[in-house]
Structures are given as C-alpha cells and as structure tokens.
Amino acid sequence: MKKVPKPYWREQVRYAYAYVMAAGLTFFAFALAQGNLLSGSVLAAVLLAAAAAQLYIQSRYFLHLDEKGELPKWRIQSYLFTWFTLLIIVVGSIWIMFNLDYNMMLSPNEMTDYMLEQNAKGF
Amino acid sequence: MNEAELTAHKHDKAQLGFWAYLMTDCMLFASLFATYMILRNNTNGGPAAHELFSLGFILVSTIILLTSSYMCGLANLALHHNRRKEFVVYLGATMLLGAAFLGLELYEFGHMIAEGHGPDASAFLSAFFTLVGLHGAHIAIGLLWAGVLVWALYRQGSNFDIKRKFGLFAIYWHFLDVVWIFIFTIVYAMGVAL
Secondary structure: OOOOOOOHHHHHHHHHHHHHHHHHHHHHHHHHHHOOOOOHHHHHHHHHHHHHHHHHHHHHHOOOOOOOOOOOHHHHHHHHHHHHHHHHHHHHHHHHHHHHHHHOOOOHHHHHHHHHHHHHOOO | OOHHHHHHHHHHHHHHHHHHHHHHHHHHHHHHHHHHHHHOOOOOOOOOHHHHOOHHHHHHHHHHHHHHHHHHHHHHHHHHOOOHHHHHHHHHHHHHHHHHHHHHHHHHHHHHHHOOOOOOOOHHHHHHHHHHHHHHHHHHHHHHHHHHHHHHHHHHHHHOOHHHHHHHHHHHHHHHHHHHHHHHHHHHHHHHHO
16 A cells, blocks of 8 residues: 655644653643642543553554554554553552552461461361 | 565564664663652651752753753754764764753752752652662663764774664664653652642
C-alpha cells in the first residue's frame, strides 16, 4: 500500500495536539492530587484513568500505533499483548500480596496459637 | 532480492528486534511497578511517600520530559521531510531537555540520600530507587545514544543512514515518556495524595 505523504505542517499539528493533550492531562492529575476535591479510591481511579488516557494519546500520536496500513501488524499486536500480560503481572501480584498480608497479619505467637488451633480441628 | 529490497528487509528485522526489546523492557518495568505498589507502605518507621515527595518539583520534571519527547517527535518528522537544519535544532532541544530531566532527578536522589532516606532505609525506598533509578538509567543511556548518533552523523555525513537509526531512537525516547506517565501517576501523584 503506497501512502500519499501528508503535508509537513499537518503532521506538526498532530504532534502539537498530542503534546497539549498530554500536558493538560498531567496538569489535571497534578491539580487533583494537590487539591481536596476527591480522595481515596475515587481519586486513585480518576488518576489511573487520566494516565490511561495519556497512554492512549502518546501511543497513538507519538508512537504512531494508529497507522494501520503503514505499520507492520506485529507491532500493534505485540503492543496489546504486552499490555495484557503486564496487567496480569501487576494486578495479580497486588491481589495475591494483599491477601497474603491480610491473612498473615498475626504476631509469631498468635500465628502459633492459630495453627495449633487449626491442627486441633484435624485435617 | 535487489539492493533496495534487501535494505528494506534489514530495516524490518531491526525494527522487529528493537520492538521485542522494548516489550521485554515493559515487562521489567511492570514487575518493578508491582513490587513498588506492594512495598510502598513498608516504610520501616521512616517517612512515607507523602512526606518525601514534592509534587510541584516532579510536575516540572514531568513537563520537561514530555517536551523532550515532543521535540524528539518533531525531529523525526523534520528528518523525514528532509529538513536537516530543523532536525538538528529539535534534536538539540531533545537532548538538552533530557539532560535537564536527568539533572533534576539526580538532584532529587542526592537530596534524599543526604537526608538519610537512601535506598537502604526501608523496603519502600529500595523499591522507589530501583524503579525510578532504572528509568533514569534508561534516560542516561538514551542521551549517550543520541550523542553517538550526532557524532556518527558529523563524521560520516550523508553516508550515515540517520533516518533509520534515528527512527529507532525516537521510539525508545517516546517509550521512556510513556513509562514516566505511570511513575508520575503511581509513585508521585498517588504517593502524595493517598
């Protein structure tokens, strides 16, 4: 597939657009983190959403992952696969470690008592 | 295969190899992010994230790195439109801003270590220095790489295949800014606010 090259200024405008959007999202995240508007898990969710939006903007306009006809297919496929695997690693680790923390929050003596108690119940 | 096809084929292979490296690098960062998030409350009685970080300072270095990434994109664009002079200006801006970012990071690290909050102080700080320090090391290597490109371009002139080689550098540099989005959000913004 032979592409018609876009004019120089139009491609510059694309980059400028992405830059302004990314900077805007950064300031937005900064303002939310410094202000008192939101807190707790709502704030965490909004901050992560802003990060995801910026990830989308930068992947699309800086890494050019939207140019379907021009890029080899393996690039976008491996990118999506990487994000998929990455989420499994991060979410999975946090989930497991949180449960571990929750279940292991006993002092050594308490743990011994707890285990003896469980043993007394039989297997 | 004729000469042009062979070159294109070599180009494709280099791109595939480099992309595979970036994806594995993503995995490395993902593991360190997971480690950081698990250990972030294990401060060993020392200061926590919200007592250590100044978000305003980090906002400045974040914008500097984003601008550097933007300049790198413009440099790549100028190169593909054969505007060599603009390319050199944008590349210079990319490197200067990258160096400024690295300088600010080293200042922050030096300040923290001098106050006794080095990587040996707690599990939280070990995870922090590993994650953010690895990103900083990538930036330092990127600056070295850009310097080598400039040097080779200067030495070899038009014989040097700068379009292809700078294309790979541009992907690497944009990728580092993508990683930084998450360091800014998860380590700093959430560290200060949550």
